[in-house]
Amino acid sequence: MRYIPNSPEERTEMLHQIGLRSAEELFDSIPKELLLSRNLDTPAALSEIELLAGFEQLATRNPGARRTSFLGAGAYQHYIPTIVDHIISRSEFFTAYTPYQPEISQGTLQAIFEFQTLVCQLTGMEVANASMYDGSTALAEAVLMAERVTKRSKIVACGAIHPEYLDVIDTYVQHAGIELVHAEADPVTGQTPENIAELLDDKTAALVVQSPNFFGCIEDVAALAEKAHAVGALMVVGVTEAISLGLLKSPGACGADIVIAEGQSFGVPLSFGGPYVGLFATREKYARQIPGRLVGEAYDKQGRRGFVLTLATREQHIRREKATSNICTNEGLIALASTVYLETMGRRGLQEVAAQCAQKTAYAAQRIAKLEGFSVRYTAPRFNEFVVTTPVNAKEQLSRLASERNITGGLALSRYFKDRPNDILVCVTELNSRGDIDSLVDGLQSASQS
Amino acid sequence: MRYIPNSPEERTEMLHQIGLRSAEELFDSIPKELLLSRNLDTPAALSEIELLAGFEQLATRNPGARRTSFLGAGAYQHYIPTIVDHIISRSEFFTAYTPYQPEISQGTLQAIFEFQTLVCQLTGMEVANASMYDGSTALAEAVLMAERVTKRSKIVACGAIHPEYLDVIDTYVQHAGIELVHAEADPVTGQTPENIAELLDDKTAALVVQSPNFFGCIEDVAALAEKAHAVGALMVVGVTEAISLGLLKSPGACGADIVIAEGQSFGVPLSFGGPYVGLFATREKYARQIPGRLVGEAYDKQGRRGFVLTLATREQHIRREKATSNICTNEGLIALASTVYLETMGRRGLQEVAAQCAQKTAYAAQRIAKLEGFSVRYTAPRFNEFVVTTPVNAKEQLSRLASERNITGGLALSRYFKDRPNDILVCVTELNSRGDIDSLVDGLQSASQS
Amino acid sequence: MKSNITKVTTHINPNEALIFERSQSGRVGYRLPPLDVDEQPIEAIVPAQFLRDDDLEGVPEVSEVDVIRHFVRMSTWNYSIDQGMYPLGSCTMKYNSRLNEKVARIAGFAGLHPLSEDAEAQGALEVIYQLQEHLAEITGLPGVSLQPAAGAHGEMTGVMIIRAYIDARDGAEGSSKRRTMLIPDSAHGTNPASAHLSGFSVKTIKSTPEGLTDLKHLRELCAHGDVAGLMLTNPNTLGLFEKNIQEICKIVHDAGGLVYMDGANMNALVGVARPGDMGVDVIHLNLHKTFSTPHGGGGPGCGPCCCTNELEPFLPVPRIVAVSTGSVSDRVDSRYKLDFDYPQSIGRVKAFFGNYGMMLRALAYIQTHGYDGLREATEAAVLNARYIAHGLTTDYDKPFDASPMHEVVFTDKRQSRKGVHTLDIAKRLIDYGFHPMTIYFPLIVQGAMLIEPTESVGRQELDQFIEAMRSIAHEAVEEPELVLNAPHTTRIGRLDEAAAARKPVLRWKLAAKAGAA
């Protein structure tokens, strides 16, 4: 086996050296009856040539990967600068462990420190952690943290949160004695309903909102935060399309107490849903309640600056069942990819890419709105997603777009909302050219006519 | 421009700091009338997205790259272990210069030392250099070196040398006062004709042979070397299919004085003909006549071993017009790729890949020989190439194979030999499965029948 | 002689600043295609009140070259598997193959959106399905979900499954009495933390002097009818196989509980023994350990959960299933599908389907090894650990006599008499060119040094490691200062972690710029 340095001969010599006669003896402490007396029923070894051919073959059976796409809904196609993959492919980064030994892990540690800083800058918050599994689990952990901070047990979630995120929160809180209240989005504006305040009370730990929300509508986070704070609850803001942070007022500036985001848009391939990276930021005063790892500045005896994992007393390996979270391995390499992305795009690039998304989306929405029989839902302002109500069944419409124009036109909302058979969630990014958009518009029109 | 760190503002400040008012003043030493007063008529700047799309588009117009292929003739498709590209893509290797400063170039230097050693081992020679541009120029330089060593001026070249290599020799020797004599291959054996000795005389600097030769025939190098040595000439052996060295007796063991090879088969992509890498090896006594760079062992004051560029007095930067060659930049990174390839495949892998090529080629030749109307030319033993005479025009046959079966069936020898319209040079490697070969055989048959 | 080297202050590699300190207004590292639709005033799209008003101040402005140099320089401050042995016990730092990286980057996978219709993603679903099948075979536990993103996430999932199962079995009332999760004192911290997340309270089982689960204590703890389950690591975190595993499972089962196995140490067992055969009900695996997906400086991981048929209905949704035989199976475009129809499921633990890229790599690992290679890896890993155990016994104290499996634990008892502790030994190892072992874990061993070489190390390097450790043992006696002040060869020395935690600086701030180095 070419990944195992020691040859069979060497291994035999080593066995003898330590006084064993055969490899079987290595497993003497396992009761005989538990030893597997047959080969595993897994495939025989493949060469690189065969293996790659096999995977390439499987990949051809994912036609979805080859289409012009307007599918977003929590995972977005954006331009990824070539250097991102080059940097994260350096052995020194991708084959290192969690930086437990700071003297020989400063590369990783300094990069995480930069990641934490960038997350703070973009979200407008004071502190951020070294990453969570993804946006959905980060949001669930935010809810748990709100409960810890406020010692209250009710969570009010605005309805236009990504349905899968809501599911994850549901799972996480099911044994935590937390009451989860959903409020449906306003059918006209698409935002959190005006009367949300009625659900808030002095048991409320947090008001949770996603902005831009699942339907692409920008929420009035500042107004919501005021309402949450009025009852002493925390304002928790989730962002699934992190690129929006380049254009929209930061949640921090709107008064958020905890901000989480899915960082996939920052240089991470779609990769059928993962690995992505959860961003998690909050106020400085809650730093010791944060889940997950934190990197902080430190100095050696000679006064040289370095970085270390810090505030470890929050964590499972010290606090065990009293830890702020059970998270251990996080999304280090993906956080690094995001860091490289953010630094490469930089201040002006992040602004431009966000602006392009907004402009192209406005163009697309305006064109589609003019189509006979189509309407673009909701009055709220939007960033790069919007809901289209089509005159015919959305799934059929989408499958004709796919087969006739090689376009993935968006998400049929019926995937999550059985009562919305004619709605499509359309997402436009800087990667969709005007030609792509025009082709989508033409395709929608003709698919609905014939 | 994102590759230029200093922003326009910074550049303006720097200009002022050194006492200039504008960028134009940087070019004050160029006469006004020579300054380009217009923009270059080259394309406007493209983003990564646009640029990649453009090249991907161009790449689709190379259908030749997507076929099952039996095309060899000096450039071979072989399996390349994945790690080769990973290693040569490390910044430390691919963005370093020629190792002029040994203290901070030991990575490159030690790798070249290993390359030189591997080339010696495979060719059976005593010393090897750090690489030449490719096989063809290496062969031309070998001829020039033979002239320097022997101080004789006639070169006898066996006819079945790659025609492009012969062309390159022609170009290189045209002003060197060298007489180049070609001897056609024997029409029956495909090897150097028996009576080659008649062309050799006391003016002959070298007998040059390629083995396996252009028609795939293995030459009797030992016998040829004896003849060359009998008149005091050097035996120069060229190898275009370096994989053959894993199976065939080394040129050194056959008595060669200079051995060159094209190293492309050792882990280097076809890449439309380059960059490849020339291997160059000879006897120790001729070390000071070698063209190109040499790396040797050296020690520092504390006795630590390191490696340096050595015997520089042969080279152009010291000897100028009296140098052993004008070569300066060679094929460092490709030599590194070959080194990684050879070490990864290792002793047993090199044997196995060569054996597989020979076995599959034998299978293919035997099947084709049985086809009605087809014959496999030449009686000499072969490694992984052979000439097929087809009942119909070779080019037509090949274009039908391409369009009907998506197979590149080989090289129409008419490309080089106008008088051989019906001959195809077929190459089989470890990458051609039995299924591929069977499909080629079926395709040849049916293309010739209809 | 080297006294003046400190004059070398501007060395750019060791001194690479934070990117924020390098930022220069006006630099750019990107270029986008020009906007190709008519530009509207941005306020016409998004009302001004919702627009950012800080102009992203503080976000760096650097060129592409700056970024490359920044990260390449920083990378040189890291140790990595590719540079040598990385013997972190419990972490299984094995070779991360390039082939697997290549597989994960195939455009047809890397470019696939998770919400693609099933028919558009059959290849991707088949990968998941195949991997599920292989992991079921390897663990002997047929129900598999690949959704959890890491080991701890898998633990949470598994424990929630136990909870859901008991809820269903005993009813809300009955279940409410079973809120105790038993966890050995040697367990990893994620175990109790995960148990807590599912609403369990933790009771700790003692280890015997032999380093195994104390059966007597276990029986006692099981006597009260409140036990929902046991979370056991096997081989345990001391590297010892729990040879009473069958008995242990029986005790727990008899007490109405279920057995969760922390599979972090599966590298000792793959192809040799199967948790399912031992009586384990549910397990998590760490694909980023046993199946070689890269640790990446702290993730991503993938922590699949495998369980018995009985527990399968409780696995997270969606499940990835093969459409059963019959006419449908012939239609290649819909052999595999997402199945949400598991009403007893604990629910979703993560958006989409988990860390898919890791699944591709793990499947490639399994295919590359083949069944024989998988066993060979296990044998080689255990042999390497035993070889080290053998090589170090004369110089270090081993807290337990039993032969270790894939990792071996030592204590600093002998060295600490001279004032040299595990931390010092670890730091000194750095000077010898090795990454230290895991230290101070498991907690029950004084000054624990947990060494796991994995199969990815050759004999020569093992010998060098043993030599280094023995040399440090001698230094600890003869020149303790040398060890106490280590490392000497790194860019920075030991950092003052206490000070860092007291007044944490967790981010760079704009104001700090002027003051920074």
Add this chain to the structure above:
Amino acid sequence: MKSNITKVTTHINPNEALIFERSQSGRVGYRLPPLDVDEQPIEAIVPAQFLRDDDLEGVPEVSEVDVIRHFVRMSTWNYSIDQGMYPLGSCTMKYNSRLNEKVARIAGFAGLHPLSEDAEAQGALEVIYQLQEHLAEITGLPGVSLQPAAGAHGEMTGVMIIRAYIDARDGAEGSSKRRTMLIPDSAHGTNPASAHLSGFSVKTIKSTPEGLTDLKHLRELCAHGDVAGLMLTNPNTLGLFEKNIQEICKIVHDAGGLVYMDGANMNALVGVARPGDMGVDVIHLNLHKTFSTPHGGGGPGCGPCCCTNELEPFLPVPRIVAVSTGSVSDRVDSRYKLDFDYPQSIGRVKAFFGNYGMMLRALAYIQTHGYDGLREATEAAVLNARYIAHGLTTDYDKPFDASPMHEVVFTDKRQSRKGVHTLDIAKRLIDYGFHPMTIYFPLIVQGAMLIEPTESVGRQELDQFIEAMRSIAHEAVEEPELVLNAPHTTRIGRLDEAAAARKPVLRWKLAAKAGAA
């Protein structure tokens, strides 16, 4: 304090042995698919006399992990552009973009066989054609061949073209009298070596005290009717623009010769001035300098030759041409073709078409920059050199007064009075984290230090470099030992190159194994 660090002897990174020393019989690093045809006895295919009989003894046997660690460790001993400024004068060590690397690896190019039929390779041919057109525009010289593999190869090609042209113009007899190639004393060594390859004898032109071609000397040398041409570098290797270039060309042309320009220094001119407009007849470019294709530790390069319309018929074959208008041009599958029909061609200088992968990268460079970016790069490169020239004038002597273009030369005159020479300064720079400049070239400057920062360095780093150089100048006075014994921070010290050349050891030998470390 650090006296005992020498005890750290087993550090695996610095001590990585030769692969031959690591080899262990039985290790393997590869796997092939099983042979799928019936195996025949090998002697039935190749007679035994032609088979290897040494069993490839000595060729290493190592695992894939061994290979990865071997090269990753060794790589850490290299300095590279990606780590910082690499100010080798005449070498133009600019940023090698990853984008270009990606382009070169697109399967449709990387997998294309050079002997594919033209119609099967239209995309590849178009790349060559486009690049030819752009280089023609940039140099102002319309005839282009991309066949030469490096600068020196391009020189040989260009000089042979001159020879062939004169042969054709003057006939064999007339031409035989023109066998002199004029080359300045400051020229790169490849120039005379290339001239020699074409059968010319070299006469050396003196430089003026200003560092420019001595016109008077040139006129003298041109007075004998034997001059075939002049090989001139512009800006010359001192970094100075030959401001009399038009006059120079006229003198040579009037004497019946042609002007070859060594284009290694084109990074000073792209978008600003064109050799073709200056009177140059033929030039080579180094795509691995000006157009950023990576140096790769010593190649591969690509050394295109560009020439006037008059010389075009002599360029190497095959040429890559566009099929002229008319009905054919519409057929996308044959717009570009190989054209061998140039009877006056000097012939082929290399098999196939040159280092194609480098052409892809260079074209990507040109497209990424755009016309404005190309000029911007030139300005930035020249500015950076001028900035360094300005920053070092107080501490180092400049042999020439004129303002340099993209590179600047200093002499060690001042420092050598204290016994510190260019070599010492270069080695000491390493301690400061920089790669040294080019040293002892050009030969006409005593202790030359030729510094070319390129455009790929930011101001901060230029300042650090200047500071380092100035600091070394002070050390040379105050603590010369420090400089004379540099470098102090590297894995090995200065190597005894003289001893290495006296008894060269150019390869590892099996017998040596036992004795090796």
